Amino acid sequence: MQAITDPSILEAYLRDASNLPGHAERLFRPSTAEEVAEIVALCQQEGTPLTVTARRSSTTGASVPMGGVLLSTEKLNRILGIDEVEGGVLLGEYQSWTEEKGWMFPPDPTSRNECSIGGAIACNASGARTYRYGPSRAWVESIRFVTPTGELKEADRSTAIPWPTTNWAEPPIKTAAGYFPANNLLDLMIGQEGTLGVILSARLRLRPLPPGVLTIFAYFPTEATMMGFLDAIRALGGRYPDGGEPGPYAPRCIEYFDRRSLELIQARLPELPQAHAALLIEIEHDGEAPLEPWFDLLTTYEALLDHTIIAEDERGRAKLHAIRHALPAAVNEIISRNGVQKVGTDFAVPDAAFPEMLRAYDAVEMAAVCFGHLGNNHLHLNLLPKNLAELAEAKAIYMELAKKAVSLGGTVSAEHGIGKLKRTHLALMVPPLVREGWAAMRKAADPNGILGRGNLLDPS
Numbered sequence: 001m002q003a004i005t006d007p008s009i010l011e012a013y014l015r016d017a018s019n020l021p022g023h024a025e026r027l028f029r030p031s032t033a034e035e036v037a038e039i040v041a042l043c044q045q046e047g048t049p050l051t052v053t054a055r056r057s058s059t060t061g062a063s064v065p066m067g068g069v070l071l072s073t074e075k076l077n078r079i080l081g082i083d084e085v086e087g088g089v090l091l092g093e094y095q096s097w098t099e100e101k102g103w104m105f106p107p108d109p110t111s112r113n114e115c116s117i118g119g120a121i122a123c124n125a126s127g128a129r130t131y132r133y134g135p136s137r138a139w140v141e142s143i144r145f146v147t148p149t150g151e152l153k154e155a156d157r158s159t160a161i162p163w164p165t166t167n168w169a170e171p172p173i174k175t176a177a178g179y180f181p182a183n184n185l186l187d188l189m190i191g192q193e194g195t196l197g198v199i200l201s202a203r204l205r206l207r208p209l210p211p212g213v214l215t216i217f218a219y220f221p222t223e224a225t226m227m228g229f230l231d232a233i234r235a236l237g238g239r240y241p242d243g244g245e246p247g248p249y250a251p252r253c254i255e256y257f258d259r260r261s262l263e264l265i266q267a268r269l270p271e272l273p274q275a276h277a278a279l280l281i282e283i284e285h286d287g288e289a290p291l292e293p294w295f296d297l298l299t300t301y302e303a304l305l306d307h308t309i310i311a312e313d314e315r316g317r318a319k320l321h322a323i324r325h326a327l328p329a330a331v332n333e334i335i336s337r338n339g340v341q342k343v344g345t346d347f348a349v350p351d352a353a354f355p356e357m358l359r360a361y362d363a364v365e366m367a368a369v370c371f372g373h374l375g376n377n378h379l380h381l382n383l384l385p386k387n388l389a390e391l392a393e394a395k396a397i398y399m400e401l402a403k404k405a406v407s408l409g410g411t412v413s414a415e416h417g418i419g420k421l422k423r424t425h426l427a428l429m430v431p432p433l434v435r436e437g438w439a440a441m442r443k444a445a446d447p448n449g450i451l452g453r454g455n456l457l458d459p460s
Contacts, residue, residue: 001035003028003069013070016056017111018421019341022064024051031075033144033152033200040198040451041150043069047448052194054088054116059344060419062123062193062455073118076200083141083206087118087199091125103206106133106252109415118199123417124176124191128253128282131375135174135415137190139205145189145197148446153197155185163444166437168430174348174376175411177418178430178456179438193417195452196445210284215311216294217320219262219275219304223362226277227355229301230254230374234351236297249293255280256374257327258362264330264369265323272323273307279374280324331369331382338386343394345401348378349410360404364397366390378414402428420454 003026004010014022030036043050049068056063076088082101085094092113095105108127109115115125121143126135133139142156161184168181182188189197220226237249257265257278266272283290289312298305311317335342349357354377361370361381372379381401383394402412402425412418412425427435439457442449453459 001028001030001039010070013053013056013072014064016053016058016061016063018059018061018064018419020061020064020421022051022061022066024065024068024070026068027070027072029072029075033076033146036071036073036076036198036200037146037150037152039069039071040146040148043450044149044446044448048450049453050450051452052122052198054119055090055114057111057115057119058123058419059346059416060413061421062417062419062452063119064420066420066454066459068450068453071198073116073198073200076118080201084201084203085117086201087116087121089117091115091117091120098206099209102209104209105139105204105206107136107139117202117204121190121199121202122192122194124180124415126174126176126415128255128373130174130373130415131254132250132252135176137180137187140186140190140202141205142186142203143189144200144202146200147197148451152200153185155189157184157186159185161185161188163441164437165441166434168434168437171350171409171411171429173350173409173411174373174378174414176415177411177413177422177426178434179441191417193419193452193455195442195455197451211287212285212289212312214283214285214289214291214294215317215320216281216283216298217278217309217311217323218281218298219273219278219307221302221304222276223358225302226279229279229297229303232297232301233375249297251281251283251375253280253282253373254375255324256371256379258370261327261369261371265326268326268330269323273304275304275307280320327369327371331384334367334384338384340385340387340391343383343385343391343398345379345381345398346413346416347402347405347410348376348414349405349408351377353377353408353410357405357408357410360401364401366394366397373414376414377410399425418456423456423458426456 010027028039051065052071053063054073073088076086078086106129108129109125120136124135124137144154180187180191233249259276311320367384370379370381385391385394406429412429418426
C-alpha cells in the first residue's frame, strides 16, 4: 500500500500524551490484516524501525517514533461481534455499544474515550475498577496479531511461547512494568507495549451489566479516619480481581483525592467543604442500593456526613463527575500557566507499605496534587513545577519516590507502562540478568530489532 510522507500529515502522529517529540519518514494506515503483515515484513527485510500507534493516548512515549516507519491501526476499527473487536476501535465506543446490549467490559482506563482496544491490551491498561476486576489481562480471551517478522498469528492461553523467555518474580500488586512472567503466548503479548507484535483484533470476556451502581463521594477530617475506613473495607469486603460476586462492602473502585486536590477543586466549586481527603466509591448492586451498611461505616470513621454525596441515578452521577473532572481541568490550567510540564508518578506498593508511601507523598514540598486508585495503593502524585529549575527538582523527587516504592516492594509503573520514558526506573526493580533475558527474547522474535525500538529496553 502507499506510504504517506506528507510532513503536514505526519506531524499529527509524532507525539503522544507524554508530549515526547518524535520523527518518522513514512506513515502507513492499513485497513486489513494482510496489509499490516506486508508492512511489517518489509520493515523487517529492510531493517527499518517500525513503531505502532493508534490513538496516541500513551503517557510514556511508547507510540512515539524515533525514526523509520509509523504504522497506525486506526482503520482496523470494526466491532466484529459482542465479544470480538478490531484493535483500532475506541475502547469507550465499544463499551457503550456493549452496555446498550446489557454487557460490560470492565477495564476502564481514564483515557477510555481516547484509547484504542489494541493499545489498551498492549499496555495491559486498567483504571479505577481494577480494585474489583483487575487490569485488562483478565478480560482478554485471545488475540490475532502480526509478529515482528510479518506472520499472522492467533494466541490464547493454550498457545506456547515460541521464543526463549526469562522467569522473574513480579511484585504481587497492581503492576505494568516489564514483560509479564507468562507461561503462554497470549499473556506475554498483553502488556508488551508494541515490541512483540501488532494487535489486529481480540476476543474479550464480558460480564452482565449490573442492575444498579451506588456512588458515594465522602470527605474525611484526618488521614487516620480515612485509612481506618479503607482498612475496614478491605477487612469486610475483600478484593474480587476475578470478578467474583461482591458482598455489601465490596466496591468496584475506591478513588482518592488529597487535601491539595480538594483545594484546587474548591476554586471551581466553592461549596465543597474543607477536609483532609475525599474518597469516591462505586458499589454494584442487584437493584437495591446498600445504603445502610455504608452509612454505618462512614459514621464509624467520622466522615463528614452532612457533605457526603450519594448518587443512585444519572443526575447524581453527573454532579460527581463535575467534581472529579474539575481536578484535571484545574491541573491543566496550572500547567498551561506555568509553561512547564507536570511530572506524575505511577507507583503502587503492597498494603502494609502504603501508609509509609503516602507519608512520602505528603512530605513533598513542591506544588503538587495527589489522587488516584486508593484501593490498589496506586496514587498519582502530580508535581507542578513553575520553571525549568523546578522541573529538574521535580524529576529528582520523582526518582527518589521511585526508589522508595521499589524498596517497599512496589512497582515503578502500576498502569501506564514503561515506554521510552521510564527505562531508567524499570532498572530499579528488574535485575540486569532479567533485562538481558528479555533482550534475547526480543532478538529471537525480531531479528533486526525493528518493532517498538526504545520501548521497555535501551535500543542499544
